[in-house]
Amino acid sequence: MEGICPIDSQFSHEISALLKPPPAHQLQEYFDNLIRTRQYLGLKVKHDGEFGKGVYADSDFGEGELVLKDQMLVGAQHSSNKINCLVCGFCFRFIGSIELQIGRRLYLQGLGVSTSNGCGRETFSHNSHDHCQVDSSEDEDNCYMEDHDELGECASSSSKDKVPLPKGVVESLMNGELALPYPKEFPLPSAIACSGGCGEAYYCSKLCAEADWESSHSLLCTGEKSESICREALSKFIQHANETNDIFLLAAKVICFTILRYKKLKKAHLKEQEKYTSAIVLKNGDLPLLLEAWKPISMGFKKRWWDCIALPDDVHSCDEAAFRAQIKELAFTSLKLLKEAIFCKGCEPLFSLEIYGHIIGMFELNNLDLVVASPVEDYFLYIDDLPYPQKKKAEEITRQFLDALGDDYSVPCQGTAFFPLQSCMNHSCYPNAKAFKREEDRDGQATIIALRPIFKEEEVTISYIDEDLPFDERQALLADYGFRCKCPKCLEEEP
Template sequence: MLSSEASSTAASQIEILLKPSDVNTEAKYYEKLIRRGIEECGHETFSNVCVQRHHHTPAAVASGVISPPPPPAADVANNNNSSNHSNMSGGKNRGKGLYATRDFIVGDRVLIEPPLVAMQHERNRNDAIVCSFCFRYVGSIEKQIGQRLFHQLSSAQEKLQQQKEQQMEATTAGDAAAEESARRSGDLDVLNSMASVGEPKLPLADQCFPLPTERACVGGCYREIFCSNECAQNAWNSHERAMCIGNKSGDQDEQAKNRASMMHQFIEHAKDTNDIFILAAKVVAMVTENASLALSDASNNITFLGEALEVAWEPFSRVQKAIWWDIVAIPSDVEEKDEESFRQQLIELASGSLELLCKAWPDRAQAFPGLFSLPVWGAIVGMFELNNLELVVESPVENYFLAVDGLADENQKMAILPQTQPFLDALDVKYDIPCLGTALFALQSNCNHDCDPNCHPFKDETDINGSCVLVARKPIRKGEELTISYLEDDQLDWSRRQDALSDYGFVCRCARCESEVSQTRGRQKMKM
C-alpha cells in the first residue's frame, strides 16, 4: 500500500505520462530529432522526411523544413488529432503524418531508421544469433546452422524420450521426421560443437559471409550478446544495466542477487505469456535511466523528479497509446459473451508481469511509482499493439546456401555440395528463417495507412541490421504524405480490409476504398 505522499507522487507522474502529446512543441521535437540523426548519427535519409500535422500551423510552415502539401483530391489518410495512425473516418482533424521533403522515383530508399526500442522474439532466438542492440548477425555461418539444428534435434529427442517414458507410441510422424532430418547432419556432439565454437568449418563461409565476433554483455549475462563493444556499451547505458541477469551487473550482495533472480522470473513469465512485456520493460528501463541522467546533468537546470521524468518520456509521449487490454483484438475462438472474461485475463497477465518487474527494480519503482502503475504499464504495452513494425533481418544462412547453389564453377560446386547439402536437407524449411522481432520507430510510426500506399517496408541482403527501410512504391512529389499499408494482405476486398483495420479504430476512406465503394454503389443502382 502506497503512503499518501507516494500516492500523490504516483498520481502526478501518471498525469504526466498519460497526457496527450503537446502539439505546440511537436514540430521542434521532430526537427531536433531529424537534425540530431543527421549530424550526430549519420542517418542521411532523415533529411528526406518531415513530421507535420495535416493542417499545418503557420509556425510549422515557417520552419522551412517543408512547404505545405497540396490539398488531396480525395479525403486520404485522415486521422484524429491525438493519433499517429490513420483515422480515415473523415472530418477536419487529420492528425500528423510523415511527409517527403524531396521527389522520389519508384525503388528509391525514402527512409532508413534505427529503432527507438526493439527486441528479437523469444521463439526466434534459437534460429538467429544476433546482436541484442543492432540485431546484426554475429558469430559464423557454422554457429548459426549448428544452433538451429542442435535445438531442433534436442527438442525432437526430448519429445521422443517423454513419449517412451509415458509408454506411448514410440514416435509421432512429425517428431520422427524432425529427428531424422536433424540426424542427417550429424549427432548432437557435432552440432553442439558447431553451435558453440563454429567447428567444423564449411567451405566459403568465412570468405563470402564473414560475421562479427560475438561480444559478451557488460553485465556477464548469458541472454544477450553483441556485435561490438560499442553496441554492448550502448545497450548497457540504455536499458541492459537494469535488464541484465548476469553476475557482473552490480555488487553481488543479497539485494543484487535478488534483483537478478526476480528479473529472471520476470523474463520467464513473459516468455510463457507474452514476450512484448520484455519490450515494455526496456521502455521503463530507458525512461528511468534517462530521467536519472537528466537529474544529474547540471546543464539541464532540472531539479524536480517529475520534470526529469517528462524529459525522459518525451520520445514515447509522441507515440499513440491505448490501454492494451481495451484495444487488443478478440481472437476468433473467443465468443462474444466471453469478451469481458478474456479482457480480464489480459489485465491479470499484465498485473502479474508488472508485479514481478516492481520486485526486480524496487528502487526504480519507489522513485517512479507512476511509471510502474498498471494504467501506464497497460498504455506502454498498448503502444506496441498500435505502432510496432515487424523487425526483420535477412539470414546469411539462406544467402550462403543460395551462393553455393549459384556457383558458376560447376566443378567447385560439385566438390562443395557433399559438405553443405546434408545441412541444407536437415534445416529443411528452416534454412531461410530470418531474425524476427518487433520494434518501434520514432519517425516511421508517424506513417498513416493507405490501401494503395506510396511506400512499403522493404529490405534486401545489404540491410544487415534492425533498421526500418521504407522504399517508394510509386513516384512521390516533394510535400506529399508518405503512407504505408497496415495490412499483411493488400489483395483483400474492401469489406475484409475494413474488418482488419477495425483493430486500429478507424474506417479507411483512402482513394482506393472510395473508388471501390463507388463501384459497388454503381452496380447496386444498375440492379435496381
C-alpha cells in the same frame, strides 16, 4: 477489476501528465530535431493532417527510392527465434560465423529446445497488429514468406524430415574446429558477450554492447554486474514473458530506457544544484525530470492494451469483457514481477498498470515486424549455385548440415520493434510507400521504399494491412486499429 494497482490511484496526477499528448510545438520540435540529427533527409512530420500527425515528403522521391531507414527506439527478437538466429542484441545483425549459426542451431535442436519459427502465435499475442517489413518476396500477406523454389534440389527436407547429426559433429562446427567451404564469402562480425555476465546477450561490436547497456540492458541483465535490484525477480519476470507474451520484454525495455534517462537527468540536475548555492528546487518534485526522460515515448500514439487488442477469432463476442479482463490481469502479473526486479523510487508512476498498458498498447498500434534475412540461407543458396565440380565437392560437406536443418535453414531473425519516425506514418489502402527489406538491409532498421514517385509536400503513407483485400475485409482489419479508412481508394469503393 478497477483499481487493482495501488500506484494508479496514488499517482493519478503524474500518470495523466505522462499520458497527455504532447503540445503541438513540442512535438514539432522533437521530430524536427530527430530528423535533423539522424539526417532523415527529405522528410518532415506535420500535425495538421486529418489523422493526427503524419510523415510528409520534403523533397521528391522516385519510384523504388529509399524514403527512410529508421533506427528503432526499442526492439526485441522473439524468444522462440533466439534458438534459430544469433544476432546482435542491439542492432540485430547476424553475428559469429556461418559455422556458429548452423552449429548452434543444430545443437539447441539436439537439446530438444523448440524450434518454432516464431510464426506461431503465443498466448495473447500482440503480433496481430505488427506491420510487416516484407523481404524480396512478392507475397505481402506473409511476412515470413520463404522462397524455397530458389534453392532447387536443396529444398527437399521438411521440419519433420530433419536428419540428425552426431553430437560431436555439431559441437565441432559450433566451436570452430570444423570449417565449412567458402566461409569467407559470408563474413560476420565476431560475437561479443555482454560484459554484465548474463551469457544471454551478444553484440556485433563494443559500440552496440555499450549502447544497449546504457539504453536498457544494465537493468535487464541477469549477470552479476546487473543494476537490477533483484536478479531472481528479473529471471522470474523474463520467464513469465517467455511463457506468456514476449511483448512484456519490450515494455520492460521502455521502462528501463526511461529510468536510465531519468537517472542521468537527475545526476546532471544535482550537479547543477551543487554549483549554485541557491539551490533550484523543482516544482512538482521530480516529475519534470521524469517527463523529460519519457519524452521519446510520449510521442508515440497510444491506447490501453486491453482496450485496443483485437479480439482473437476463437473468442466469441459475448466473452469479450472476460477476455479483456484476462489480458489486464496478465499485464498486472508481469508488471508486479518487473517492479520487484527494477523498481526506482523517482520513477514510481512508470510502474502503474495504466502506464504499462499504454506502453504495450503503443506497440500494438505502431510496431513493425522486425525481420533480418539469414546469411545461412544465403550460404546454402550460394553453394547450390556453384558450378559443377565445386558444387559437388562443397556439398559433400554441407549436405549433411542442410539435411539436419531441414526447413529451418532459411529462418530469418524475427521480432518486433517500435520506430520513432516510421510509427508516425499513416495508413492508406493506396499507399505510396512500403516497408521493404532490400538485399543490403542486414540489420533491424526499418526500411521504407517509395512504391511510386512521391512529390514534395505529399504525405508518405504505408498500408497496415493487405491493401488488396476487398473493401469490407479491409475495414474489418482496420477497425482493430480503431479507425475507418477514408483514403481515396476506400472513398471510391464505399458502397
